[in-house]
Amino acid sequence: MDIRFDGRVAIVTGAGAGLGRSHALGLAARGARVVINDLGAATDGEGRSASAASAVVDEIRAGGGEAIAHGADVADEAEIADMVDQTMTQWGRIDILVNNAGILRDKTFAKMTMDDFRKVVDVHLMGTATCTHAVWPIMREQKYGRIVLTSSASGLYGNFGQANYGAAKAAMMGLMNVLHLEGARDDIRVNTLAPTAATRMTESLMPEEALALLQPETITPGLLYLVSEIAPSRTILGAGAGCYALTRVYETEGVLLEGAQNTPEGVAAHIEAIADETGRRELTDAFQQTRKYARKAADARGLTLPWGD
Ligand code: NAI
Incomplete structure (x- = not known):
């Protein structure tokens, strides 16, 4: 064409x-x-x-x-x-x-x-x-x-x-x-x-x-x-x-750090896992990131969020 x-x-x-x-x-x-x-x-x-x-x-x-x-x-x-x-x-x-x-x-x-x-x-x-x-x-x-x-x-x-x-x-x-x-x-x-x-x-x-x-x-x-x-x-x-x-801008899958792990030292200790590119994704709007993080935290607590992907 x-x-x-x-x-x-x-x-x-x-x-x-x-x-x-x-x-x-x-x-x-x-x-x-x-x-x-x-x-x-x-x-x-x-x-x-x-x-x-x-x-x-x-x-x-x-x-x-x-x-x-x-x-x-x-x-x-x-x-x-x-x-x-x-x-x-x-x-x-x-x-x-x-x-x-x-x-x-x-x-x-x-x-x-x-x-x-x-x-x-x-x-x-x-x-x-x-x-x-x-x-x-x-x-x-x-x-x-x-x-x-x-x-x-x-x-x-x-x-x-x-x-x-x-x-x-x-x-x-x-x-x-x-x-x-x-x-x-x-x-x-x-x-x-x-x-x-x-x-x-x-x-x-x-x-x-x-x-x-x-x-x-x-x-x-x-x-x-x-x-x-x-x-x-x-x-x-x-x-x-x-x-x-x-x-392209990608975001890594990321890691949830809870409670006593969610400290500056915890972030430092997990930086390789945070940087791991397995499962990296190109996000298509800002709230995809918010939903992803909130869902990870909710999943860890056995909660359900009224949000899609
Ligand atoms: P150039 O200097 O040959 O052409 C730029 C043109 O913009 C000039 O004719 C100038 O009179 C005009 N201009 C400047 N300020 C203006 C204004 N306030 N209002 C209206 N016109 C204005 O530069 P070139 O290399 O052709 O750059 C074109 C675009 O590409 C620019 O945005 C530049 O930053 C970008 N660019 C160029 C690269 C290169 O390797 N040449 C690399 C990356 C980006």
Whole structure:
């Protein structure tokens, strides 16, 4: 089955360069009408320019596609409201939102100012929440929506010097988990992309040979799948150089420590059993954990709880 986006309207944030540009070109090549959002900022978030977004619009139009540019700052609610209004006026619907805009302010935590921490959280977390919040009622009304949040291995696994960025990127998983639950009844599917690509963000960090393999175009097919009609939901897809993998969070089966065993020393003595991965499970909402723990304690006492799984 061909994946196509004819009749669909997509907004891609930070689409003037790097991954966002590649995603926007990929969507347009398969029939989507695309809003090219870009503030035209430097990698640290400073400055503003309309040229990057309009160059991508020109590229799409030259290929016979439809695109418009908007220079909204993703973290500015009024500017994002204006972008969404203009999209609705122009095309009357919004099917796809790719939250991709991003910046870096790397420093060790000891040297990082709270301004640098806040700015990175503002663009990545508040920017993603702001754009998503602006399209949410439209997607609910349409009973159709596909949203991607852009995370990073830095958030999922950690990276020296990126406390601000890692925290903001890990937050994507939490936002996705909740929006997946709240969007399901209106066929709004929410996924997370964890890319690794050669862009201006990473060009000084990797050898030429690796950069040549990690071109943004090698990642865009994964993004297109995540925003397609057959998209999954609540998936964290790692992508780079044509490789794809899923990141999942599991909880071990766990151990009940009762009475005199439930002490710090008891936890220390049982840490291997607590960590034992036999029977580990991916929990699908927060109360699964609560029910699991309460049931273990109830079972040990011969009690029955009025709760399912
Ligand atoms: P890039 O620097 O090439 O592109 C980012 C774009 O976002 C720029 O065009 C910039 O003007 C725009 N932007 C920045 N702040 C904005 C704001 N407040 N509002 C609107 N637009 C804004 O970076 P790249 O590498 O393409 O990154 C795209 C996304 O992928 C980012 O979220 C980044 O954190 C993430 N990512 C990238 C990785 C990589 O290896 N390149 C690794 C993991 C995640």
